[in-house]
Amino acid sequence: MTPPRERRRRGIDGVSAAPRLALPRRGSVRRSQMITTYGVGSLIAVDNESFIVSGIDDAYRTWPLDEAPIIYEHRLARVLGVRHFRLPPASEDTSKDGVRVRRFPLWHSCPRCQSLQPVRLFNPPPGKNVCTDCDDEPLVPSRFVMACEDGHLDDFPYWKWLHRKNREEGATGHCGGEMRMRFSGQSASLRSILISCTCGVSEVSMEGAFRRSALTDLGVRCEGKQPWLKDAAPEPCSEAPRTLQRGSSSVWQPVLKSALSIPPWSDGLVDRLAGHWERLRALSSREKIEIYLMGAFQDDDSLSADAVMALLEAEQAEDPVEEGAANANTAYRYSVLRRQEYERLCAGNNRRDKGRDEQFVCEPPVTDPAVLTPFGVERPMLVKRLREVRALKAFTRIADPESSSEGHEAALSLTPTDWLPAMEVHGEGVFVRLDENRLDDWARQICVAARVERMRTNHDRLLRERATDPADVPPSPATPRMVLLHTLAHVLINEWSLEAGYPAAALRERLYTDSGMAGLLVYTATSDSAGSLGGVVAQGEPERLAQALRSALQRATWCSADPLCVEARSAGANLAACHACAMLPETSCEHNNILLDRALLVGTPEDPHLGFFMDVLER
Known part of the structure; x- marks a missing residue:
């Protein structure tokens, strides 16, 4: 689904609501789509432009609490190793900030002059995506990208695809010619998409680009790029890259984890105790817990030490009975989470x-x-x-829907965070x-x-x-x-x-x-x-x-x-x-x-x- 056009933002008093930072706006999506469809690392098309949703490294600072509130689900947070969750920013008339995106793919073509090159070489004005040599003709983002099963993503290697039989590179690493892309119109297949270069190599079509070994046969390797993460250095990668359609579901599939709020975690008490759990776990007796509650919640005498102890006992019941690897503990806790839901649904x-x-x-x-x-x-x-x-835990690429396997989970941030986006x-x-x-x-x-x-x-x-x-x-x-x-x-x-x-x-x-x-x-x-x-x-x-x-x-x-x-x-x-x-x-x-x-x-x-x-x- 393509997001709608950008709406005019107005404040409560009718004045246009300006963003906190001077960043251009590009459309809007529903809040739930930021978890299931347009999450971190996914590609999103707005009008004639294409972007990739940025990671959450700076999101805690840029997402205002009034637009992206904190939500708590204690059992799920423990399973995923975080403290809480955040709703993605709402996209409303009064919204100021939103989710950060970056332009991707970088290779574009001009439908008028048929030029095919990185978007910066078209010399577009800031914030625009046009060909200046063709009276500001809107550019078309590349329909094809390159990805691997480790989650890396890169532009399709057009130059290597065209020059597969002529690799005599010049001082700049390429032939020095200008590439063109045209459509023959003879059919709707890849055979009608033709790539050429002014250096004189034979024109080739995109037919065969989606074969599993098409890029490997050309000697193309995955460079481990993660364009959704700011300042991320390329990672060593041994996975074979694959050609994908920019709008294909194989480019991005979410890894979602969910939980139902069930007693004793469903009465709102857990939200009131947010930020106090580490201290409460360290207390060993009812008397100490009662004293702590009296000091931490002086103006609220409705908190019961017995209720807090019941929550701590329920939390301990979710822990593995045997020590093992972290992954095994996570799997065990998630199975316990489901079993507790089943028991509560029966009772x-x-x-x-x-x-x-x-x-x-x-x-x-x-x-x-x-x-x-x-x-x-x-x-x-x-x-x-x-x-x-x-909660959006991670995402995968080139995931085969029939395998039901999460494969390699690509991270949502460059450094670990104590929260995850959720709905x-x-x-x-x-x-x-x-x-x-x-x-x-x-x-x-x-x-x-x-x-x-x-x-x-x-x-x-x-x-x-x-x-x-x-x-x-x-x-x-x-x-x-x-x-x-x-x-x-x-x-x-x-x-x-x-x-x-x-x-x-x-x-x-x-x-x-x-x-x-x-x-x-x-x-x-x-x-x-x-x-x-x-x-x-x-x-x-x-x-x-x-x-x-x-x-x-x-x-x-x-x-x-x-x-x-x-x-x-x-x-x-x-x-x-x-x-x-x-x-x-x-x-x-x-x-x-x-x-x-x-x-x-x-x-x-x-x-x-x-x-x-x-x-x-x-x-």
């Missing part, structure tokens, strides 16, 4: 027992859930109020849990185990092919339980999108599929798109949920791509799943639309009893 948190500041309200339905028993669904929970914090979502949802005994009996079937084993084998192969070190590859998370719950979440979201009026992109899944967990949470992913007025919660009432499940499963029995879809024998990480039946918008899925198979829900024509819910459909 509930009644509104009547909490105050107005409570951010997590989860209650059982008032009607009898027996109607869901044939589906193997236990009592659902209505999450009437929830808060989710999503918070206030919404609602429905928590659905399956009967674990029935689920285990189904998963032990030979046909089920064999089908999931094929998916896991394919996924493991994809992970190994993409990994820098094949010996250090995480195992595929594919299990019968995981694939079943994942696919069920997708068909349920699609059903609510059709029947309840919610756009699929406004709903999101959150899966709990590890050992001892068998649940899924469907909730509003963006509170400003579909709101949180009870529409999702109403779908969780047993009668409505049973109708939705039956309708969703009936829809899953056929696909417009059948029989090709249901009889899929592909080498990918999906089996009976495609965009016509089970896939969702990327913002709604936790696993990049992989590890899906609707046959595990409803069976196949050859083996209908493969499906977990087939008995219900036969009635």
Whole structure:
């Protein structure tokens, strides 16, 4: 999506709001897009210009607190090793400062004179992007960039691509000629993009530039450039560079981590204790904690030493029981974070027992859930109020969506920071849990185990092919339980999108599929798109949920791509799943639309009893 044009900024009194620094403005984006779409290191197109979003080294100083407030999510902050999070600056009429960007790529072409060179050689006036030799003709940023799997990014090496058979370089390191780019117009393929030089070498097209080894065959190496980080020196890099389209999703993919605010962290007490945690952890007794609170909060006698001790005990429960590597501890804490959410979703948190500041309200339905028993669904929970914090931890480049592997995580800053950019979502949802005994009996079937084993084998192969070190590859998370719950979440979201009026992109899944967990949470992913007025919660009432499940499963029995879809024998990480039946918008899925198979829900024509819910459909 291209950001809109720059708006005229006006202050509260009607006077134009000037930025704190004399920097030109270039368009605006939504705050949430600074985490999911246009985060640090991504490329952003505004009109006829292209920029890269700068790192967060100076952001704490340049982001004003009134436009980019601090947010707290204690559990997630501990997992990621930071103290707090910051919302990206809001883009409103009264905003003064915003997110810093830098021009990238640097190579541009002029559509009139066809000149192809770095933008500075066109001698444009400050703040403009025009060709001065062609009466200020707007320049076109390079459509192609060069990136590697370590996250480095650079301009496409046009000179080396054109002079591949003639490398007689002059004193400046090049032939001394002027390069041109033109379009033949014969087709829309790369063959129609022609590069030439006044030095007399033969004109070549861009055809073949996207081959995996195209740049390596030319002797082009990754120079380890990080243009999003100010003053970053090139890093040694042994990864092979790849040609990418400037607007391709492979250029930038976020690494997001999220957490739900659950008791005892959801009543606002944690925010009031911000800045005091290190001191409180060092206190060993209730009496010392009480004395500290009396001194630190003299004007507030509502803070209870017992409540603080309960928070400290909950914090200790999240720590690893065994000392190990930092990465292992992080993985352990994140798994504990999910397990605690699952336990709280099962137990509930009644509104009547909490105050107005409570951010997590989860209650059982008032009607009898027996109607869901044939589906193997236990009592659902209505999450009437929830808060989710999503933090941008890092990003990757050239990430294969089918691998579900984060690859090398490129840093958001040149030096480590004690905070990360994040967004918070206030919404609602429905928590659905399956009967674990029935689920285990189904998963032990030979046909089920064999089908999931094929998916896991394919996924493991994809992970190994993409990994820098094949010996250090995480195992595929594919299990019968995981694939079943994942696919069920997708068909349920699609059903609510059709029947309840919610756009699929406004709903999101959150899966709990590890050992001892068998649940899924469907909730509003963006509170400003579909709101949180009870529409999702109403779908969780047993009668409505049973109708939705039956309708969703009936829809899953056929696909417009059948029989090709249901009889899929592909080498990918999906089996009976495609965009016509089970896939969702990327913002709604936790696993990049992989590890899906609707046959595990409803069976196949050859083996209908493969499906977990087939008995219900036969009635």
